[in-house]
Amino acid sequence: MTNxxxxxxxxxxxxxxxxxxxxxxxxxxxxxxxxxxxxxxLVSEKLYDEAILQAKKADAKKKxxxxxxxxxxxxxxxxxxxxxxxxxxxxxxxxxxKAPYESTVTQSLKNAGAIIICKTNMDExxxxxxxxxxxxxxxxxxxxxxxxxxxxxxGSSGGSAGIMAASGACFSLGTDTGGSIRQPASFxxxxxxxxxxxxxxxxxxxxxxxxLDQAGPFTKNVEDGALAxxxxxxxxxxxxxxxxxxxxxxxxxxxxxxxxxxxxxPKQYDIEGIPSEIKDLWNKGKKILEKLGAEIxxxxxxxxxxxxxxxxxxxxxxxxxxxxxxxGVKYGYRSKNKFEDxxxxxxxxxxxxxxxxxxxxxxxxxxxxxxxxxxxYYLHAQKVRRRIIExxxxxxxxxxxxxxxxxxxxxxxxxxxxxxxxxxxxxxIFTVPSSLAGLPALSLPGAMSDNGRPLGLQLxxxxxCEDLLLRGAYAIEQEICFKNEPPLGNL
Numbered sequence: 157m158t159n160x161x162x163x164x165x166x167x168x169x170x171x172x173x174x175x176x177x178x179x180x181x182x183x184x185x186x187x188x189x190x191x192x193x194x195x196x197x198l199v200s201e202k203l204y205d206e207a208i209l210q211a212k213k214a215d216a217k218k219k220x221x222x223x224x225x226x227x228x229x230x231x232x233x234x235x236x237x238x239x240x241x242x243x244x245x246x247x248x249x250x251x252x253x254k255a256p257y258e259s260t261v262t263q264s265l266k267n268a269g270a271i272i273i274c275k276t277n278m279d280e281x282x283x284x285x286x287x288x289x290x291x292x293x294x295x296x297x298x299x300x301x302x303x304x305x306x307x308x309x310x311g312s313s314g315g316s317a318g319i320m321a322a323s324g325a326c327f328s329l330g331t332d333t334g335g336s337i338r339q340p341a342s343f344x345x346x347x348x349x350x351x352x353x354x355x356x357x358x359x360x361x362x363x364x365x366x367x368l369d370q371a372g373p374f375t376k377n378v379e380d381g382a383l384a385x386x387x388x389x390x391x392x393x394x395x396x397x398x399x400x401x402x403x404x405x406x407x408x409x410x411x412x413x414x415x416x417x418x419x420x421x422p423k424q425y426d427i428e429g430i431p432s433e434i435k436d437l438w439n440k441g442k443k444i445l446e447k448l449g450a451e452i453x454x455x456x457x458x459x460x461x462x463x464x465x466x467x468x469x470x471x472x473x474x475x476x477x478x479x480x481x482x483x484g485v486k487y488g489y490r491s492k493n494k495f496e497d498x499x500x501x502x503x504x505x506x507x508x509x510x511x512x513x514x515x516x517x518x519x520x521x522x523x524x525x526x527x528x529x530x531x532x533y534y535l536h537a538q539k540v541r542r543r544i545i546e547x548x549x550x551x552x553x554x555x556x557x558x559x560x561x562x563x564x565x566x567x568x569x570x571x572x573x574x575x576x577x578x579x580x581x582x583x584x585i586f587t588v589p590s591s592l593a594g595l596p597a598l599s600l601p602g603a604m605s606d607n608g609r610p611l612g613l614q615l616x617x618x619x620x621c622e623d624l625l626l627r628g629a630y631a632i633e634q635e636i637c638f639k640n641e642p643p644l645g646n647l
Contacts, residue, residue, distance in 0.1 A: 161185055161323050165228060165380045168326060172227055179214040179227030179271075183207050186229045186273055190324045195303070196296040198315045198324065200234040201242050201275040210271045223269030225387060231325035233316045234275040235282055236262050236371075237360040245362045246290045247280045249482045249489045249509030259360025260392045261329065261371045268387040273325060276315030280511045281479065282336055282364045285583040286570065287314025289513040294570050297344060298322040298642040299609055307567040307609065310340030310583075313374070317344040320374040321642050327384045328374045333365050334467050335563075335587025337372045338599040342562035342612025345601040345640060347375045347629070349385055352620050353594030354399035357392035365474035366397070368467075368591055378600065378630040382406040385622065404623035414631045415449030417624075420555035424460035425586060427564070434561045434611060437603045441559050441613045444635045445628075453555055457547040462540050463589040468581060469524050469537040470592075475514075476521030482509065516577065541592050548593045552618040557628045560586050562612035566605040590616045596625050601638040610640065 160168055160177055171177045187204050207229065214227040237243045237255035244250040262272065279289045286308040287295035295314040297307035298321045309318040313330030317340035320328050330337040332350035341348025349372045356371040363369060373384035386406055392398045421442065426435075442452050484490035484505030491504035510518070524533035551558065564585055573580040590597045596619070599612040613632065617625030 161189065162376075164377065165326050165383055168228065169226070173219065173222065180208065180211040182227060183211040183229050183271060183273065186325060189322075190274055190319070193298070193319070193322050193324055196298055196300075196318055196322065197277055197293050198295060198318045198322070199231075199274045200244065200246065200277045200292055200315065203241060203272055203274055207271050207273045214269065214271070223267070225265065226269035228270045228326045229273040230265065230270045231274050231276050231316060231319045231328040232262055232272050233278055233313050233328070233330050235278060235331055235362045236329060237362070238262055238272060238275070241275065243275070243362065244291065245281045246278045246292060247510065247514070248291045249506070251291065251489055253488055255360070257360060260357035260390065260394065261388050262360070264390055265387055270387070276313075276319055276328060278315055279312035280514050281362065281475070282312040282331055282333055282369075283475070283513050283517050284311040285335070285339060285580050286573065287311040287340070288570050288574060289511050291511065296570065297567050298644060299344065299567060301608070301643055306570045308343065308570045310343035310563070310567065312336040313340050316374050317341055317346060317348065320344065320346045320376065322644060327380055329371060330374055331361060331369055331371050332591065333368045333471060334591045335584040337374065338587045338597060338612070338614060339563050339583055341374060341599040342601070343567040343610065345610030345638065345642070347378055347381045347598065347600050349373055349381045349598040350591070350596060351385060351389065351622055352399070352596045354397050355389045355403070355596075355622070357390060357395040357398050359392055359394040363478040365471040366478060367474060368471060378626055378633050379410065381598070382410060382626050399620070401620045404621075406623050406626055409623060409627055410630050412627060413448055414445055414628055417450045417557060417628065418555040419445050419450050419452050419628075420455035420551055420558040421452060422455050422457045422460065422551075422558060422560065424457050425560045427585065430561070430564055433603070433605050434564065437611050437613060438559070438561050441602060441632060444632055445559065448631055448635070455551045455555060455558070457544075457551060457589065459540065459543045459547050460589050463544055463592060464581060464585060466537045466540045466544065467584070467588045467592060468520070469533050470541065472517040472521030473525050473534050474521070476518050476525060479514070479518060482506065484509070544589055545593045548590070548595060556618075556624060558616040560614045560616065562586060562599040562614040566607055566609040566611055586614060595619060596622045598625060598629055600629050600633055601640070602632075602636055603638075604640055
């Protein structure tokens with residue numbers, strides 16, 4: 157097989173089974189590719205020795221003993237604990253932390269035969285939309301042509317999206333709290349899937365906002381996404397938020413088309429100032445679905461306008477509670493400066509260990525949870541969240557899927573919005589509402605902007621309807637046939 161690294165996962169598995177390629181050869185090829193991508197700063201930790209060892213073990217197996225993802229090299233966002241490896245969430249406060257246990261999601265993938273080849277760079281504690289809050293330096297989008305004007309890959313899962321765009325793994329893992337899989341997928345021209353909240357265990361994923369965080373895959377295409385997701389979901393007693401709802405067979409109706417489906421177009425997503433090229437892509441998506449036999453229905457999600465402020469109350473509040481554990485006592489970074497008492501040690505450790513954006517969100521979160529403001533802010537935000545959920549529930553009584561743009565722009569230059577956090581937060585305007593509602597959603601590449609950068613379409617499904625979501629996405633994908641690759645030169 158020529159150019160195996162760009163092949164679909166099922167074809168890679170077939171090539172290995174037919175001994176056209178060994179797992180060790182495959183892993184070594186990906187290692188060479190990842191090393192050539194160093195200038196993009198996509199990787200936080202290279203796990204080559206262990207990957208080669210696992211490859212040799214896979215090659216030694218009899219055909220009948222091979223697992224479903226046997227020998228498939230994957231990249232994992234540095235927020236998933238992988239036993240014995242550094243897991244820092246790109247924060248100085250966890251700079252040298254080695255996880256003593258394995259996350260449920262990565263363990264499930266290992267049990268299916270996947271090989272973790274590297275950990276990927278990200279926004280610190282997943283707080284960011286541009287992968288520019290990383291302790292290890294900014295992540296650069298592989299679509300960058302001029303390194304004097306580097307493009308963001310989006311965030312917070314920028315490294316995982318970027319490594320897929322550059323074909324540095326068969327698939328990669330990210331997490332999505334308010335759009336951290338879908339927005340970078342749009343910026344990097346790959347497929348990014350956020351499953352229903354509770355599909356994937358959060359155990360072993362360093363927490364940001366516990367009622368929102370969810371793991372999901374980045375892939376080259378929808379079919380690969382279905383395969384990756386199949387082996388990621390599970391009920392987990394170690395995570396009380398995981399659902400016992402059975403995962404539907406994702407491949408059963410994947411290629412059955414969209415004829416007869418009702419697709420909702422929310423009028424609130426047609427925001428003022430949205431670039432014409434994004435509107436054009438949105439209209440293109442509508443026309444494709446109509447041509448394929450779907451019915452387009454205008455819908456209203458009236459509380460959408462409150463989604464961003466609601467999210468930026470709830471998420472920081474949960475972060476404030478979750479990140480209270482990083483105090484320099486049991487693990488992680490401790491200030492080396494002199495301190496007189498425990499309180500001073502806490503202050504110096506957290507002040508030195510956390511970056512600017514994390515501090516900003518912790519201050520917001522602590523404020524809205526404080527006495528006198530809890531009712532006015534946090535409790536009120538939870539009530540609004542309920543209204544947003546009800547909007548989606550009412551819509552899904554009439555429709556099957558929702559079609560929107562993924563992001564309000566294409567990839568922008570790193571640093572362009574750093575000093576304007578409000579402008580940065582607006583990048584999540586199309587992804588946050590479905591996150592608050594816990595709904596499955598995905599982004600798939602749909603076109604190139606006038607600047608030569610990818611643009612994504614977002615599909616949102618009803619709770620636990622990942623099969624229908626992927627079916628709709630597959631139908632659009634086959635019509636669009638997005639084949640663009642980033643200009644990696646001689647890499």
